[in-house]
Amino acid sequence: MRRFVLLAHKAPVAPDFTLNDLPGSAGRIDVLCRAIGAAFFLSHDLRRDVEVDILLQDQVQIRLVGEKLKRLNPDERSTAALIKHALEKLVGEEEEVQSTPGIFVSRRTLPEMVDRLYQLGAHPVVLHEEGAPFEAASIPDDPAFFLSDHQDFSPTDEEALADLPRVSLGSTPLHTSQCITIVHYLLDRQREDEGDLVMCHKVWEESKAHLIKGLLEDFGIPANLVRHVPPSVLPITVDGLSEVRIMVRPRDLQRAREIISDYFEPPIDE
Amino acid sequence: MRRFVLLAHKAPVAPDFTLNDLPGSAGRIDVLCRAIGAAFFLSHDLRRDVEVDILLQDQVQIRLVGEKLKRLNPDERSTAALIKHALEKLVGEEEEVQSTPGIFVSRRTLPEMVDRLYQLGAHPVVLHEEGAPFEAASIPDDPAFFLSDHQDFSPTDEEALADLPRVSLGSTPLHTSQCITIVHYLLDRQREDEGDLVMCHKVWEESKAHLIKGLLEDFGIPANLVRHVPPSVLPITVDGLSEVRIMVRPRDLQRAREIISDYFEPPIDE
Numbered sequence: 120m121r122r123f124v125l126l127a128h129k130a131p132v133a134p135d136f137t138l139n140d141l142p143g144s145a146g147r148i149d150v151l152c153r154a155i156g157a158a159f160f161l162s163h164d165l166r167r168d169v170e171v172d173i174l175l176q177d178q179v180q181i182r183l184v185g186e187k188l189k190r191l192n193p194d195e196r197s198t199a200a201l202i203k204h205a206l207e208k209l210v211g212e213e214e215e216v217q218s219t220p221g222i223f224v225s226r227r228t229l230p231e232m233v234d235r236l237y238q239l240g241a242h243p244v245v246l247h248e249e250g251a252p253f254e255a256a257s258i259p260d261d262p263a264f265f266l267s268d269h270q271d272f273s274p275t276d277e278e279a280l281a282d283l284p285r286v287s288l289g290s291t292p293l294h295t296s297q298c299i300t301i302v303h304y305l306l307d308r309q310r311e312d313e314g315d316l317v318m319c320h321k322v323w324e325e326s327k328a329h330l331i332k333g334l335l336e337d338f339g340i341p342a343n344l345v346r347h348v349p350p351s352v353l354p355i356t357v358d359g360l361s362e363v364r365i366m367v368r369p370r371d372l373q374r375a376r377e378i379i380s381d382y383f384e385p386p387i388d389e
Numbered sequence: 390m391r392r393f394v395l396l397a398h399k400a401p402v403a404p405d406f407t408l409n410d411l412p413g414s415a416g417r418i419d420v421l422c423r424a425i426g427a428a429f430f431l432s433h434d435l436r437r438d439v440e441v442d443i444l445l446q447d448q449v450q451i452r453l454v455g456e457k458l459k460r461l462n463p464d465e466r467s468t469a470a471l472i473k474h475a476l477e478k479l480v481g482e483e484e485e486v487q488s489t490p491g492i493f494v495s496r497r498t499l500p501e502m503v504d505r506l507y508q509l510g511a512h513p514v515v516l517h518e519e520g521a522p523f524e525a526a527s528i529p530d531d532p533a534f535f536l537s538d539h540q541d542f543s544p545t546d547e548e549a550l551a552d553l554p555r556v557s558l559g560s561t562p563l564h565t566s567q568c569i570t571i572v573h574y575l576l577d578r579q580r581e582d583e584g585d586l587v588m589c590h591k592v593w594e595e596s597k598a599h600l601i602k603g604l605l606e607d608f609g610i611p612a613n614l615v616r617h618v619p620p621s622v623l624p625i626t627v628d629g630l631s632e633v634r635i636m637v638r639p640r641d642l643q644r645a646r647e648i649i650s651d652y653f654e655p656p657i658d659e
Contacts (some may be wrong), residue, residue, distance in 0.1 A: 139409070140463045149464040153423070162562035163538070193564065194412045194419040195465045252640050255609050289640065291577045292432035293570075294463065300563075300570045307561045332503070340527050370522050370559065 121306065122241055122263035123158050123299055124172045124232065126311030127151055128270045132179045134206035138196050148202060152195035153296035157303075159185060160193050166303075172232060172263075173202075177275065180227035181205050229279045236263045246298055247272075247293045250285030253305055258286070263388045264302060266295050316343055316366035319375040320386040328363035331379060338378055341372045391576065392511055392533035393428050393569055394442045394502065397421055398540045402449045404476035407471035408466050418472060420538045423464035423566035427573075429455060430463050436573070442502060442533075443472075447545065447603050451475050458491030459572045499549045506533045513553045516568055517542075520555030524577055528556070534572060586613055586636035589645040590656040598633035601649060608648055 136145035141152065151173055158171045169185040171264045181202060196325070212282035213227035227235075236243055242259035246266050250256075265280055270295065272280065288301055302376035319342075322328050341364040348358050367375045376386045399416035406415035411422065420444055425552060428441045439455040454460070461468065475488035485495035497505075506513055512529035516536050520526075536549055542550065558571055589612075592598050598614050604638045605612045613636040637645045 139466070141466070142462060149435065153426075153463075156423075156564075157567065160564055160567075162564055164562070169605075192412060193423070196411070251644055255644055256640065288574070289578060289581065291574075292434070294426075294430055294432055297430075297570045297574075300567045301574050304558070304561075304571050304574070308559060311559065319563070371525065372527055374521060 120168050120261055121166075121303070122170045122172060122236070122261075123154070123302075124174070124236070124243075124263055124265045124338060125151060125154055125268060125295065126177075126229070126265065126272065126276055127173055127175050127198075127268045128273060129268070130173075130175050130202075132175045132206065134203045134210075136203065137278075138199055138203070139197050141195060145199065147197050147269050149195050150295055151202065152198040152265070153294070153340055154268075154299055155183060155191070155198050156193050156195075157296040157299040159183070159188065159191060165191065174227065174229060174232055176318065177228055178226060179206070179209065179223050180232060182215075182223040182225075184221045184223065186221075190219055190226075191221075229276060233279060233283075243280075245280050245283045245285045245303070246288065247285040248287055248290075248292070250287035253286045253288050253302070256284075256286045258306065264299075266298055268295055311370060312368050314369060317369050317372055318345075318364045319367045320365045321364055321370055322365070322377050323361070325361075327383075328365060331365055334382055335365075335367065335375055335378060338374070340367055340375050340378070342367050342375070390438050390511075390531055391436075391573070392438060392440045392506070392531075393572075394440065394506070394513075394533055394535045395421060395423070395424055395444070395538060396447075396499070396535065396542065396546055397443055397538045397567065398490055398543060399443050399538070400443075400445050400472075402445045402476065404473045404480075406473065408469055408473070411465060411469050415469065415541050415652055418469050418563055419465050421467040421472065423564070424534055424538075424569055425453060425461070425468050426463050426465075427569040429453070429458065429461060432492055435533045437462065444497065444499060444502055447498055448496060449476070449479065450495050450502060452485075452493040454491045456491075457641065457653040460489055461491075462531070493576075503549060503553075513550075515553045515555045516558065516572070517551050517555040518557055518560075518562070519635070520557035523556045523558050526554075528576065528579075534569075560571060581640060582638055584639060587639050587642055588615075588634045588637045589637045589642055590649050592635070593631070593635055595631075597653075598635060601635055601653065604652055605635075605637065605641075605645055605648060608644070610645050610648070612637050612645070 120305045129287040130148050131146050141149040158169050159165050167185045171183040182384055200240055205222050208216050208218040209224045215223050217223050241261045241263040243263045246264050288298055332342045345364040345366055346361050379386045400418050401416050411419040425441055428439050429435050437455045441453040443451045471489055475492050475494040478486050479494045485493050487493050511531045511533040513533045516534050558568055602612045602614055615634040615636055616622040616631050649656045
């Protein structure tokens with residue numbers, strides 16, 4: 120599961136705001152609404168393996184749980200209405216309550232949120248300009264990414280998050296929702312790349328296999344060579360006659376085959 | 390300049406919609422508002438080298454020009470108000486008019502938009518699920534990315550765009566605004582990587598330089614070796630004593646130095 124933890128510094132903890140002025144009197148709730156949308160929405164679908172935990176002014180936690188979530192729409196106003204409704208339901212409550220399907224509201228502080236995540240086996244990671252580059256960092260399973268809203272992390276936030284690993288999305292300063300979109304994109308890509316490599320061509324000369332591998336890598340396509348000795352009636356392997364399979368990521372397959380075709384010969388795919 | 394061309398199929402061409410129901414009676418104008426935000430906004434800043442061209446129902450073009458744009462805010466409602474105002478200004482006009490600073494509205498069709506882009510020297514590219522992988526494609530200078538709204542390209546769109554190159558952001562189906570965010574991210578990264586490599590360490594043995602290069606590459610950090618023969622009183626180069634500089638991308642510098650330090654020795658940076 121991917122979790123996003125949003126620390127909101129100005130958004131109200133009481134439901135007395137108007138949906139007609141989200142950036143103003145509603146304390147930039149529009150920032151949170153866009154972040155929620157970025158976390159959950161696919162084109163005409165919802166990411167069910169996502170949880171968004173919002174902390175309002177270090178007092179109120181609103182959790183949106185993808186696998187149970189209903190009534191979430193992509194526009195800001197309807198999402199703000201769900202938050203407003205959650206805050207209405209919290210009035211007079213001590214324990215966590217479910218305000219609408221998949222949305223849970225309670226009174227929590229940041230250290231309590233971090234503790235809860237550890238207890239669930241999640242791995243907190245702070246998205247921070249000064250962190251290690253995301254693409255080179257090894258993101259743990261079950262990550263919980265901490266992000267701030269339109270303001271920087273407060274000194275209290277920084278203190279509570281001081282011991283957590285930090286990763287960065289580069290030097291361009293982005294909106295919270297944009298960071299979430301990019302994190303999803305990079306993790307989706309990593310997951311695709313972890314899948315099995317596929318064969319794009321096979322040759323019978325080791326040297327030619329290396330030529331093709333080098334060519335593909337010049338085009339930015341990583342390739343592996345797999346040697347495969349076919350069953351034979353001969354009790355010995357004739358050197359230089361073993362089959363070499365050139366393996367690439369599924370997303371590179373079509374382009375790799377085009378390149379091989381342009382430079383060498385029509386690719387063999389079995 | 391980066392251009393994004395949004396083809397909107399349901400959004401109204403007349404200003405008779407309410408800002409309180411953007412996804413409903415306003416024909417999913419919320420989709421366009423989020424896309425505009427993704428195209429222009431940085432954290433507390435605006436991308437000035439961006440233009441967004443919106444085509445409403447193949448009839449009305451609204452252009453948002455980054456370098457002249459004023460009054461744009463990140464929330465959907467205020468952006469929708471700017472679109473509504475543009476449509477009000479268009480009533481009775483034949484030529485393109487500026488409705489608010491940086492927003493221009495006119496009557497155009499898709500083929501006319503494509504022609505205009507070519508005349509400006511822009512390079513149209515279609516973001517399409519069936520395109521070549523973005524990261525491997527060579528994106529031209531002055532790209533103009535064509536995207537659809539929440540609906541697929543219509544048959545008329547497909548016909549008008551048939552001859553344009555197509556690139557894909559992978560197999561996960563995304564919202565228009567998410568695609569724009571990712572395109573910006575990938576182009577920002579490419580631009581950073583095109584900058585000069587920086588030296589992260591230097592050694593005096595070629596073999597050791599290769600060991601370090603291999604180590605860095607194991608961690609996903611591309612490295613180049615640059616041989617540098619220092620001025621010497623000797624008229625000959627003593628083999629194996631030339632200086633080798635290990636060069637990496639600026640964004641990898643800190644991590645490369647940490648890795649070298651962990652595995653070999655404190656890095657030398659001049």
